[in-house]
Amino acid sequence: MTAPRSESPKGIPANLTKGCVLCYQGAKMVLFVTGRCRRTCWYCPLSEERKGKDVIFANEHRIESPEQAVAIAERMSALGTGVTGGEPLLCLDRVAQYCKALKDHFGPEHHIHLYTAQAPAKADLEKLKGVVDEIRLHPPRECWDHILDTDFIASAKMAKEQGFDIGIEVPALPGLDLLIPALPYLDFLNINELEWGETNADDMRERGYTLADGVHNAVDGAQEWAAELEKHDKVHWCASSFKDSVQLRERLLRIAENTARPFDEVTDDGTIVYGVLELHPGTRDEVVARCRTFLEEGAFCDCGDRVETAWWLLEEYRDKIPGKKSVVERYPDGGMVVEVTPL
Template identity: 45%
Template structure:
């Protein structure tokens, strides 16, 4: 059978079949359930922030939650077709992880696709069978020690669909070839090789090992993609594996953008415009005086409908559509009222990324 490299809709490269979890991720249709920051490994390239690393906290996408049921709201906001459970290592909080899978499957139905990332240090046949029983669709193992490779046999024995996740560290071509040969021998269902990334938390560890930032990227490590392409070319004629190369740019330019758009479509108010990147654009009037009185004056003078203007009590401002914000120069506003056009994320905290003063 003729094998070839193909570019995905997200700009990544696949040989063979792309895992379903990856397909949904590219669509922005997967909620990321960060179930704990606790981990048994200590990888020098770990990208986790200080807010999460080695801390027993839970996040649903960017939202910190207290329990799994709180995460359902975030999944509904993005109309999630699946969930990726990650950490840390979810197996450290095994009872919580099992509960999460059960709740997600009960709430969204058995077709809600769930994959889980683990280093498998804590994986036993009992745990693997339990994961299979509650409906885990994919287990993605990142073996950090030689002895962890035998855990793949355990996962396969339990009937789980097994993938392997490997960061592409420049200069490790021979090691990567050996891992791919071993993966094929163990009959894994797919392999993801991931471009190595700089983050604020791992930057020092990468720098002291001589790694540099790729000139065309804000996060990618120089040489990682070249090494990955070398591995793909070798795998093409030397293995029958389903193998996927996931570049760092896919996460922001495709996966995050699509997920933000899905959330924006769900949470945007009538006066907020959605950009191609999934951000929300609107006008704001910041004023220390009487906001109710000012809002009523704007409505009266410009004939603004109630659903195109709102008082944000928490942020002490009036919010309007971009069009209305541009019209405010035609009326007399209080001297201390400041008008801006802003862009913000459609996330829980509505993080602002851009503002232009209009007066």
């Protein structure tokens, strides 16, 4: 029987799976293997960029090969990988190929968990054995009231027999307590706070849901739906605010630690801040030469159409170097731009 929930010295609940512990540490790369899925769950939060499209991402980077996935995992010193979609089992060979590449490179201790809204058959499990450590099943809401009669429980039993850690991971929806009978067949059950997204906003409004606050994407009332199920030791609640303020931040900090340039300022949130000087073809060489008179080698980067340097240096010399200047905050390793402020 799982020990009662408690907090570890680092503030990590003691009953978490290894996959969740590594997520707490920001040490898991997110491997999105496809946006294709046979289901049309109204609450699916996938963006338009990914939903329904057969694309692959490692963290925020579009990739096309296992080698690229390994390189991105290296850049964040990843201790594990979470495989997600879409529906990963629709491209099972791809999943096995990418996971094997990660295991071969980092060793068997590189922990890999996989999400699926299907119930893996015996043949599926055999293909995943040795390259995936933990399987997180996502039974759709319509089958919760007869969960013990579904293929998900049969699949969970087979997975345990084959040595996988097996659990259920679902969003917080009304009726979560219907999953209580499934707990004896599982190692864990994770509840993700229901989140408002660009592609599910209309469905949220149709059901009368609203945001809990103006800061996060959490839906008001979601934790109340989880209250009864959350009393059980195998159950873990994952808040939307935690994903934003802890999980994502820790992952970004790991990436920034490995990829930030000498002049990048790393924020407490793991983003990087730097200055940008836009260059025009007619004056490019002259402006770059002038930059060299003020900025030491290594204190700036000539990127062709722009110069990037420490934001405070650009501010200091703003009147001595012509051109449009701005301060950029973005995710590390060429990630998403958060904010651009003109100087």
